[in-house]
Amino acid sequence: MTATTIEHDAMRRALDIARNGPRGINPQVGAVLLSPDGNIIAEGWHRGAGTPHAEVDALSHLPADAARGATAVVTLEPCNHTGRTGPCSEALLEAGVTRVVYAVADPNPRSAGGAERLRTAGVEVEQGVRRAEAADLLESWFAVQRLGRPHVTVKWAQSLDGRGAADDGTSQWITGPEARADVHRRRGRADAIVVGTGTVRADDPSLTAREEDGTLRPHQPIPVVLGRSEVSKDAALRRHPEPFLQYDGDLDAALADLRERGVHRVFVEGGPTVASAFLRAGLVDEILVYLAPVLLGGSRLALTDLGVPSIDAARRLDVVRIERLGDDLLIVARPNAPHPDEGEGS
Known part of the structure; x- marks a missing residue:
């Protein structure tokens, strides 16, 4: 399944809010959660080292079980490692998200692998949506x-x-x-x-x-x-x-x-x-x-x-x-x- 027009629009929004986060050792990342009928139900962005990642920040604005069946639209591949915070891939699975759309893959071998973890668990995963825009935003972080x-x-x-x-x-x-x-x-x-x-x-x-x-x-x-x-x-x-x-x-x-x-x-x-x-x-x-x-x-x-x-x-x-x-x-x-x-x- 390719990304829908609604998901492309949500990715544009995720890129916009990603810029709210500080530049630094951590990337600027934005996330938008869509209900099964395509409405935005939550947004989040990464606010700096040690704070919740964008996906977890977005989930924090919802009551329990409100994200079941939702689609997560994220500017960077959800992480799959435990650092100061836990893996975003696991947080999305626990929340019941059934589809994840992301723009660019995580180049850091320590934190990459979230997409594969989600696929293995049965989540639909679509990559590359608005890739060029996300790569431009993260160009310095990639370097x-x-x-x-x-x-x-x-x-x-x-x-x-x-x-x-x-x-x-x-x-x-x-x-x-x-x-x-x-x-x-x-x-x-x-x-x-x-x-x-x-x-x-x-x-x-x-x-x-x-x-x-x-x-x-x-x-x-x-x-x-x-x-x-x-x-x-x-x-x-x-x-x-x-x-x-x-x-x-x-x-x-x-x-x-x-x-x-x-x-x-x-x-x-x-x-x-x-x-x-x-x-x-x-x-x-x-x-x-x-x-x-x-x-x-x-x-x-x-x-x-x-x-x-x-x-x-x-x-x-x-x-x-x-x-x-x-x-x-x-x-x-x-x-x-x-x-x-x-x-x-x-």
Whole structure:
């Protein structure tokens, strides 16, 4: 049995409410419970580590036996392991759910297997509904599961001729207010923001995420500085709501420590040296290029050496989308590499 129109609509709703959950080590997951006649009887989402998973959250809103014969529509395959909470597959079975529709498979071997457990118990299971939308929502979480490190986004702004600054070193502002506002929105969704000591000395950035009126956004990324040079005692980032962290140039060690601290999404805003170091090391999952319609000339390129000796070794990218932001363009790209295959959509 393929997914119905009602189930597709319910999955869209589940994806919407999944975004209510915090980004972090755990995925953002939403669940919608449908009665046998197709009406929504409960909704739930995962609110963070140690809290009930989306399916259990939805079930908690119903009286006993109210879910018997229901369909559970979930953005991620129900888990099948006991951690801080019990297996969602068992909770659905105990509640009497007879059909489960999910968008993407769980790539974590510790928690995967819920779909098979449900099938074995006689529950109808349909996978792949709105898979692309769910995969986009969980793209960074998938990267963490696959790579064992935080998801890394590298951002830079450049002129049309590829310069990150004028010859005198000034770079504020290459792009316009719309592009800068977009950067702050993205900072507000990150867990950590990374720059090098050179940027700290040259620009004295605050590394905060701000609203368009200049006030601080509710969520602030942890400021991270790469490099051995001491950060000045009057540096702006010392007034950041979160204490800054500093690492030497070992990117792998820095990312490993950040993951241990619960950092899930890293936003790299350093200058050409830091951006190029992440790219050269193959530690970049997403690239944001803010392209301004200006010409600067000179030698201050937006990137430095990437370890590309010839065109055959060029770092190929997949362009995900291009957005117009005022007079500027935002190009969103990812390294040309396969992504997890969670199955075909219905």
